[in-house]
Amino acid sequence: MSIQENYNHIKSQLPADVQLVAVSKTHPVSVIQEVYDLGQRVFGENKVQEMMEKYPQLPKDIQWHLIGHLQTNKVKYIAEFVETIQSVDSEKLLFEINKEAIKHNRKIKVLLQVKIAEEDTKFGLNIPDAESLFKKYVDGEFPSIEITGLMGMATFTDNKEQVRKEFLTLKTIFDELNKVKSLETLSMGMSDDFLIAISCGANSVRVGSAIFGRRDYSQ
Numbered sequence: 001m002s003i004q005e006n007y008n009h010i011k012s013q014l015p016a017d018v019q020l021v022a023v024s025k026t027h028p029v030s031v032i033q034e035v036y037d038l039g040q041r042v043f044g045e046n047k048v049q050e051m052m053e054k055y056p057q058l059p060k061d062i063q064w065h066l067i068g069h070l071q072t073n074k075v076k077y078i079a080e081f082v083e084t085i086q087s088v089d090s091e092k093l094l095f096e097i098n099k100e101a102i103k104h105n106r107k108i109k110v111l112l113q114v115k116i117a118e119e120d121t122k123f124g125l126n127i128p129d130a131e132s133l134f135k136k137y138v139d140g141e142f143p144s145i146e147i148t149g150l151m152g153m154a155t156f157t158d159n160k161e162q163v164r165k166e167f168l169t170l171k172t173i174f175d176e177l178n179k180v181k182s183l184e185t186l187s188m189g190m191s192d193d194f195l196i197a198i199s200c201g202a203n204s205v206r207v208g209s210a211i212f213g214r215r216d217y218s219q
């Protein structure tokens, strides 16, 4: 299938209120432009360097989401233009993003990445740490940041019940925090599991290979 067919196929499966983050990592700007021309405006990258290179070559109304692990010393390279950092997994990182946001006189949106997978290869805050970080935010510790929601990745497995269980865990935490201060975004689900994620309450999905085709190397 062509990229256009892939894109339309994905869009046709998404309820109107579910945001699509098109994950363009490893793909060239020409292909991103093609998907932009189909109407897509939100793109996700997992590496700072790659996002920095692509940003100046593409239309300025693209909303760039960083979805991969972010080192504190690299926040400064994207602070001026990144729309949302989905992968906040430490207090140190939140502190740094807040500092850079102040420097650039803007607010940066972030999601707290919560570890829900059984595998221990994935980044993310454990649940108590996510809750205590959110509390500090609610108490006003990070004034130039807006925590707009949570992000999570399920275990890489064919076991749909396990994936569902992990997504439902994140949905429960989302609902709890949402009572304390209202949140917009629950980001979960990728090419292979976005429909499960939506059935568990996701309102934002990060889809790469199902739009752009397989990547040359796995990241």
Ligand SMILES: *Cc1c(COP(=O)(O)O)cnc(C)c1O
Residues within 6 Å of the ligand: 023, 025, 046, 067, 068, 153, 189, 190, 191, 192, 206, 207, 208, 209, 210, 219
């Ligand atoms: C690569 C990546 C995705 C997209 O994965 P696909 O399986 O290609 O859809 C989603 N989220 C994160 C954090 C990623 O790194």
